[in-house]
Amino acid sequence: MKLFKIGMPVFLIALSIVCFFASLNLPRANLGNANGPIYFPVGISIFLFIFSVIYLVQEIKSLHDINEKISELFSGRTPLLVIATLVLGAIYALIFESVGFLVSTIIFLGLLLFLVNGPKKWLVNISVTLVFSFLSWYAFSELLGVSLP
Amino acid sequence: MDAFLEGLMTSLQPINIMWIVIGGFLGTVVGMLPGLGPATAVAVLIPVTFGMDPVSALILMAAIYYGAMYGGSRSSILLNTPGDGSAIAATFDGYPMAQKGLAGQAMALSAVASFIGGIMATAGFIILAKPLSEFALKFGPAEYFLLMLLTLSAIISLSTGRMVKGFIAMFIGLFLATIGVDTQSGVYRFTFGIPHLSEGLEFLIVIIGIYAVGEVLYNFMNIDDDHKKEKKKVGKIWFTKEQWDRSKWPILRNGPLGFIIGVLPGAGGSIASMLSYTTEKQLSKHPEEFGKGAPEGLAAPESSNNAASVGALIPLLTMGIPGSGTTAVMLGALIMLGIRPGPLLFENQPEMVWTLVNSMFVGNIALLIINILLVGLLVKILDTPAKVLYPIIIMLAFIGTYTLGYSTVDFFLLLVFGYFGLVLKILDFPIAPLILAVIVGGDMEQNFRMALTSSQGSASIFYGSPVAVGLIVLTALSLCYPLIIKAFKRRKQQTE
Numbered sequence: 001m002k003l004f005k006i007g008m009p010v011f012l013i014a015l016s017i018v019c020f021f022a023s024l025n026l027p028r029a030n031l032g033n034a035n036g037p038i039y040f041p042v043g044i045s046i047f048l049f050i051f052s053v054i055y056l057v058q059e060i061k062s063l064h065d066i067n068e069k070i071s072e073l074f075s076g077r078t079p080l081l082v083i084a085t086l087v088l089g090a091i092y093a094l095i096f097e098s099v100g101f102l103v104s105t106i107i108f109l110g111l112l113l114f115l116v117n118g119p120k121k122w123l124v125n126i127s128v129t130l131v132f133s134f135l136s137w138y139a140f141s142e143l144l145g146v147s148l149p
Numbered sequence: 150m151d152a153f154l155e156g157l158m159t160s161l162q163p164i165n166i167m168w169i170v171i172g173g174f175l176g177t178v179v180g181m182l183p184g185l186g187p188a189t190a191v192a193v194l195i196p197v198t199f200g201m202d203p204v205s206a207l208i209l210m211a212a213i214y215y216g217a218m219y220g221g222s223r224s225s226i227l228l229n230t231p232g233d234g235s236a237i238a239a240t241f242d243g244y245p246m247a248q249k250g251l252a253g254q255a256m257a258l259s260a261v262a263s264f265i266g267g268i269m270a271t272a273g274f275i276i277l278a279k280p281l282s283e284f285a286l287k288f289g290p291a292e293y294f295l296l297m298l299l300t301l302s303a304i305i306s307l308s309t310g311r312m313v314k315g316f317i318a319m320f321i322g323l324f325l326a327t328i329g330v331d332t333q334s335g336v337y338r339f340t341f342g343i344p345h346l347s348e349g350l351e352f353l354i355v356i357i358g359i360y361a362v363g364e365v366l367y368n369f370m371n372i373d374d375d376h377k378k379e380k381k382k383v384g385k386i387w388f389t390k391e392q393w394d395r396s397k398w399p400i401l402r403n404g405p406l407g408f409i410i411g412v413l414p415g416a417g418g419s420i421a422s423m424l425s426y427t428t429e430k431q432l433s434k435h436p437e438e439f440g441k442g443a444p445e446g447l448a449a450p451e452s453s454n455n456a457a458s459v460g461a462l463i464p465l466l467t468m469g470i471p472g473s474g475t476t477a478v479m480l481g482a483l484i485m486l487g488i489r490p491g492p493l494l495f496e497n498q499p500e501m502v503w504t505l506v507n508s509m510f511v512g513n514i515a516l517l518i519i520n521i522l523l524v525g526l527l528v529k530i531l532d533t534p535a536k537v538l539y540p541i542i543i544m545l546a547f548i549g550t551y552t553l554g555y556s557t558v559d560f561f562l563l564l565v566f567g568y569f570g571l572v573l574k575i576l577d578f579p580i581a582p583l584i585l586a587v588i589v590g591g592d593m594e595q596n597f598r599m600a601l602t603s604s605q606g607s608a609s610i611f612y613g614s615p616v617a618v619g620l621i622v623l624t625a626l627s628l629c630y631p632l633i634i635k636a637f638k639r640r641k642q643q644t645e
Contacts (some may be wrong), residue, residue, distance in 0.1 A: 077369075
């Protein structure tokens with residue numbers, strides 16, 4: 001928990017430093033003020049750094065305060081659900097164009113429903129998957145004229 | 150006047166009435182899902198408007214928006230779980246009414262109060278919008294930059310007790326807005342050689358990622374508590390004369406109050422409804438009944454909340470400045486539709502604005518009917534297990550994202566922002582400053598630089614006009630406001 005609490009401000013400080021140097025290294029403009037494109041990102045990076053340091057100090061002061069939400073994130077099925085959703089989403093992204101909308105959506109939604117709703121409710125999961133996949137394909141592709149793979 | 154009548158006729162066309170009803174219903178359904186709320190409803194349903202003509206799309210989008218505001222309180226009354234912050238006050242007396250078997254009466258009262266608040270606010274919109282847009286025409290780049298700064302600072306200052314996190318969220322949002330080709334110089338910034346990023350980060354992906362995917366991931370933490378939902382008896386779906394007598398003046402009082410709060414940048418429905426609740430409790434002859442099912446304790450914040458949602462459209466449409474997270478999402482949707490809100494919208498496309506305004510009248514009537522006649526259906530939808538709903542919402546988020554750029558690269562961005570949204574929520578970061586900054590960041594920078602260019606690098610342009618000075622003073626006041634309140638409370642505690 002402490003690592004998570006401290007981790008965020010430290011990450012933000014590191015991010016602001018990276019952003020600062022990346023902003024300084026941006027190409028200069030050929031038209032108008034050469035430094036025009038860098039002013040804003042440089043300024044933002046500096047302010048982000050300042051507020052991240054204040055945030056770090058605040059977190060250090062309240063290091064022993066319990067954030068129940070952080071505990072909940074690592075308890076029960078939550079970590080599995082979060083990680084599996086992200087992984088399934090990445091797989092969906094990889095197969096979406098090659099396999100096509102309908103098949104990839106049936107696989108993605110079906111697996112997600114089995115994961116979240118549990119295998120015991122297989123009939124509901126399969127019905128919802130098929131109905132919503134076809135319905136969304138029909139609504140977007142046929143009614144709204146969206147070109148789907 | 151011609152444009153107003155033309156707008157009225159357009160909004161009464163059968164096809165547009167159909168979109169108002171569909172949008173209102175969809176908005177109500179998604180808005181009432183616990184933990185999701187209006188911003189998510191608008192974000193998830195944006196793709197529904199693709200392929201439509203701009204006027205119908207605008208009408209549909211607005212109907213989704215105020216449908217979601219109506220829907221937010223359904224779950225407050227039935228489940229004691231508000232759809233969003235502005236529906237929290239509806240739990241105070243709405244849920245106790247439902248516990249007494251008066252859920253139907255509470256929902257009817259809430260729908261009527263929202264309707265009256267919405268109608269009063271629409272009338273206010275008609276009176277205020279045009280003069281405000283004419284005033285905004287006088288704004289130059291410096292004033293626009295300062296106005297955006299004021300909006301961001303106002304939103305941050307309302308993040309009670311977490312202003313530092315609000316600032317961080319804003320700066321992250323502003324930085325994200327710098328990604329892509331700089332429109333003034335043609336310089337590529339932070340695109341990492343990915344051509345897809347050259348036009349900038351699609352802010353709707355950030356919005357859908359944080360609001361839809363992030364919210365669902367966050368709600369996974371309580372997913373197994375779903376079985377604890379108790380089923381409420383809806384009972385008679387209309388209120389009694391006594392309930393109406395106790396509620397009518399609070400409804401009429403709090404509509405204008407909510408509207409004014411809604412117009413202020415950063416304020417919005419949450420503050421409007423809470424302020425209305427506390428005000429009515431102080432004015433009531435039965436303050437002891439508040440929190441135990443007092444009808445006026447439900448009606449007042451509902452009227453105020455809905456009026457605020459209409460009021461929030463004024464800065465959005467007249468100046469192009471969204472005053473809240475939900476209106477920021479609305480701005481994103483409008484830009485996607487090719488509609489650029491701002492004073493010129495009233496000059497160049499007055500028929501579109503007045504169609505929207507008239508559609509609000511029609512929409513409020515449609516929503517009143519939906520929310521009363523379809524109470525049974527809405528209750529059934531609310532009974533749908535979250536374990537089934539959340540995967541569907543994730544799927545819709547992916548499809549919506551694909552329709553924005555027809556690229557699966559956006560899927561990965563969606564996942565990144567979904568996870569980022571989860572982390573921000575867990576660490577209690579306010580989301581609205583980030584979303585707002587992503588949306589206005591690009592314009593803010595361009596206005597800042599245009600102002601400096603026109604003044605040949607002199608910063609005096611930022612305090613060279615009375616409007617600019619006024620905006621600076623308001624920004625300073627909004628940032629000092631939490632400190633003043635804190636000092637005031639400390640002094641009060643010391644004297645006690």
